[in-house]
Amino acid sequence: MSLFGTDGVRGLANGPLTAELALTLAQATAVVLGQGRIAEARRATGRRLTAVVARDPRVSGQFLSAAVEAGLASSGVDVLDAGTLPTPAAAFLIGDVDADFGVMISASHNPAPDNGIKIFARGGVKLPDAVERRIEEAMAGEKLRPTGGDVGRVVRFSDAEDRYVLHLLASLPHRLDGLHVVLDCAHGAASGVSPETFRNAGAKVTVIGNDPDGLNINDGYGSTHLEKLSAEVVRVGADVGIAHDGDADRCLAVDAEGRIIDGDQIMAILAVAMRDRGQLHRDTLVATVMSNLGLHRAMHAQGIQVETTAVGDRYVLERMTEGRYSLGGEQSGHLIMSAFATTGDGLLTGLHLCAEMARQRKSLAELASVMTVFPQVLVNVRGVERSRATAPDVAAAVAEAERELGESGRVLLRPSGTELMVRVMVEAADEATATRIAEQLAAVVRG
Structure with missing residues (x-):
């Protein structure tokens, strides 16, 4: 191995x-x-x-x-x-x-x-x-x-930190003056540099998860635990919440009502803004096969093409490099802005998201309305061989599910690269339908 x-x-x-x-x-x-x-x-x-x-x-x-x-x-x-x-x-x-x-x-x-x-x-x-x-x-x-x-x-x-902060600030299309931002630093690597950068960009900043002791990284805070961030945004009446993970290569957000804005929605907001400024190369966004159907629908409506890759920001970056594309990422919050970074950068993403709020004078909820999120249900079927994902009986069940969903949903079966497991993902216009079809397909995969 x-x-x-x-x-x-x-x-x-x-x-x-x-x-x-x-x-x-x-x-x-x-x-x-x-x-x-x-x-x-x-x-x-x-x-x-x-x-x-x-x-x-x-x-x-x-x-x-x-x-x-x-x-x-x-x-x-x-x-x-x-x-x-x-x-x-x-x-x-x-x-x-x-x-x-x-x-x-x-x-x-x-x-x-x-x-x-x-x-x-x-x-x-x-x-x-x-x-x-x-x-x-x-x-x-x-x-x-x-x-x-x-x-x-x-x-x-x-001067490592100073160089990085100056680089981030120089990338911004608009200052953040007037915005109140809550930052969740996951008790991780961004605990010092992220609050400093957002304040230097003009934002009023409230911080949680910024007291690392070497053992509490990602523990109940950060992009995989958004509950505390949502509650704090509502409690202090902030405009937006930004969550990093332990090494700050991810960014997820919550709006003023504490609702989660995921990586797909952030990509949609930034793609439209970059397209309008002539900065979205070939009017194309790069996303993975796990990105929500709503992202594809929204980008199509905006005249933006979406190219898909395997899951993993390295594969997104490879496709971006091949096509010289300027924006790509994952639903998990790994976003790559190739004009400023060679990898996912949670601070860069958060800053540019907030800059669009300030520039357009719109709430995050208003900006995120460019995309309607389709309910997405993921079932992990453990203990089965990778080959079950393409077995004839499974393929027949997938085809039947796709016929039922039509253009109002999609099905994706993806074998794990590290475990005996097949992931069944179903998107549909409502969660009940997505859950029902995902469980039916999971039963077929189990055999």
């Missing part, structure tokens, strides 16, 4: 994800990403390679980042230690200082005992599968062993 998953190497810290593994992975990364024309040119001029390393506030991030930095420095790579920062900040900084690559220590929205190692190539882009395989193979091979003055240095990246 591959060491790398859909978003780096992830697991229980000090379980499968040990300091030894982190060090060896860093050494292998130096071997593989230290190759190439630019790296050779730098060495020819006597310069060492440079890597940016950052982490979220999990307590295990301390020893894992130390191990990664040791592995890189022992391989002759200079390390810029950016401390605790969001994943998209690390990605931005790699390009901003022209580093050769970077490493982010985070398990995103997972609970505190987990952690992960995400590797970014030059420019702050995620690694292709083929490069990840080469790094995994290199873990068993010879390492770089410079001595004396050729070993790498580890230095504090003292």
Whole structure:
């Protein structure tokens, strides 16, 4: 089984994800990403390679980042230690200082005992599968062993946060003056930088989930737990609530009444705004197969094309890069604005969403009305082989469900990439119909 998953190497810290593994992975990364024309040119001029390393506030991030930095420095790579920062900040900084690559220590929205190692190539882009395989193979091979003055240095990246904040503020089409924003930072990596940035953009800010202790990340707060944010927005009479996850590469929102605005709705709002400003390349939005049918309907009505990919922001980014598209993302709140970021950026997304509220002088509910959300029911059928998703009896049941739904819904069966499980997703004009058809199809999948 591959060491790398859909978003780096992830697991229980000090379980499968040990300091030894982190060090060896860093050494292998130096071997593989230290190759190439630019790296050779730098060495020819006597310069060492440079890597940016950052982490979220999990307590295990301390020893894992130390191990990664040791592995890189022992391989002759200079390390810029950016401390605790969001994943998209690390990605931005790699390009901003022209580093050769970077490493982010985070398990995103997972609970505190987990952690992960995400590797970014030059420019702050995620690694292709083929490069990840080469790094995994290199873990068993010879390492770089410079001595004396050729070993790498580890230095504090003292202005990392300032660079990122200035970048975010420079991206805004409109200031946030007059808006009252509640931020839920998930006790994560954005706990310091997000409130600072929103205030600098002109918003009145109330913050929850901004007291990380290394163990409370994502615990009852953040984009996977929106109840507290909804309640706080209503309690203080704010205009909008913005929720990040642990490493702040996601953004979900709630309106002034505490109603959830998901990633599909945020994409719809931003796509229309960018189209109107001539910034939506080829009037196209990139979304995944899990995006709501309502998004497709709304974009069609606006004359915007939607291209779909497999689930995962890396696949969204690949399609965006191929087509040079400017906006894409997932229902979960991973949104990529390619003019400003190489990965999902929850702060960037939240800022631009609020900027549209301020620019158009409309409430979030008014902006979100561009899209009608179809009820979506997801049933996970566990303990079945992936092949059940395309078995003849299942295909016949899906065809019958699609005939019943017509243009008022859709069906998607998706085998899990990591478990013996098939996911059955049904959208319909009403929740009762979606639930009934999803349960019928799940029964057929179970056989």
